[in-house]
Amino acid sequence: MAFLSGLSAFPITPSDPDGRVDTAALKRLVARLCIAGVDSIGLLGSTGTYMYLSREERRRALSAAIEETGGAIPVVAGVGALRTDEAVRLAQDAKAAGATAGLLAAVSYAPLTEDEVFEHFSTVARKSGLPIVIYDNPGTTHFRFTAVLVERLAQVPGIVAIKNPTEKPEEIASHLGRQRSATPKSFSIGYSGDWNAAEAMRRGADTWYSVLAGILPDVCLRLVRAAQNGDTEEALRIDASLAPIWELFKQFSSLRTVYTIADLLGVCRAEPPRPILPLAPLAKEKVAHCLTLLEQDLA
């Protein structure tokens, strides 16, 4: 089994308007993931608004979450930053706090070249000693990893996995095949884009990096287990029942939607960091309606 596999659940990081993390609320979110039995927790991912939190607040979030897991579930921590030295420090912090791996995106302001991203990743892996998951997220970073760059990075000691962005469903099998043949056997290959997870997992991806699992872990876990057990029919049935949620994600973004779900479920009432705004009342009603439908469908 690869270093990371199964369901990696990405919770939000509840914080107040000044950017101070609400560690009690974060612990409630993490406790739900532990009880559900997800395979890993993706802390301080894009959903966890890592780029909007200071180093100190990221440290507080990490230590609260890892305390809550009691070491029972691997924590993959977002360590991305605009500056290389800052990303190194964040990875060192994550290692010191007990994170299993660091999730590193090619965060950029000035557009970066392939060589710059290669140096950035190699430096963070080498100087931190923390196993690094390549976080390919062009939707936020606007950097696109080429197949050649992934192949180069996968040879770097300490770079152990990749979280791929959404692919078109019909292209996942061939994308996965090509990436598998270009990376070491132990290299873990996973996908985000919740709506393509069923397809990715049944095609043999190692990991589903899931936003929805951060707030609704049970249903996501059932999907992953069905796919892992070769029960494609069940995996696709669960995926179909989640289709209205995927539509919300596409319409309002997964980030804004899961903040609303956390509120509706009574888990926490946090709002995303400004300038990101919470969903408007009409959108919230739509989310509430979808949640009700989902409950009926899965009952």
Place this chain on the structure above:
Amino acid sequence: MAFLSGLSAFPITPSDPDGRVDTAALKRLVARLCIAGVDSIGLLGSTGTYMYLSREERRRALSAAIEETGGAIPVVAGVGALRTDEAVRLAQDAKAAGATAGLLAAVSYAPLTEDEVFEHFSTVARKSGLPIVIYDNPGTTHFRFTAVLVERLAQVPGIVAIKNPTEKPEEIASHLGRQRSATPKSFSIGYSGDWNAAEAMRRGADTWYSVLAGILPDVCLRLVRAAQNGDTEEALRIDASLAPIWELFKQFSSLRTVYTIADLLGVCRAEPPRPILPLAPLAKEKVAHCLTLLEQDLA
């Protein structure tokens, strides 16, 4: 005359590998701009790597630069940040340091909606009291201002100008005309993208926000003055002599190129903040060659 007009020169912000600003080198850069007589200085713009510098270092850069100008030249300071509260603080710092205006980009990690950007800009303008220049830079922020959003923002008290991105040369005249008719009379309209500046200025834009002017102010100023005086022939002649430089900007990015020019001219030997790498030796040779050609051409 509009609030901002003529040539706004954007210097690099020399800093050491730990992100500490070299204020002596910055003052040398600013002194060159003062001697040349540029109309304003765009401090801590994208060329000034503002997103890679801490609040404290941005403050140090601002106070060193404004001290060097002696208040004789308006300083427009980059105040962009991912968080709204941070951008407010940076704008307050800039105001306290004596900046004339703040240059605010729609910096994003999670992609932003139009309403979010509107709120972000309004909040920074209202809470800081610093006149705000809309910094439309999709090449770094990946946010695209629509004509409707610019029209809305131009009505907000304290939002006084726009720095537009490069347009296709053949579209500048109509773009400028539409924006002029949708914004208040006192609203200052300028363009970046050095290679289209001659066209923008001769079509009646208020300001050229120029990367090259941050290191070669004299030639840029001659171009602007020619355009302002209606001497289109001379403006286009100077622009043509700069064509090899524009090619370098397009090939290596203006940011990396002007670091090299500053080094070649002996002004300062700083490197851009990592992960951004300095140009490779072969590219540096190309830059040196272009500089020599330019000197001959303008002799």
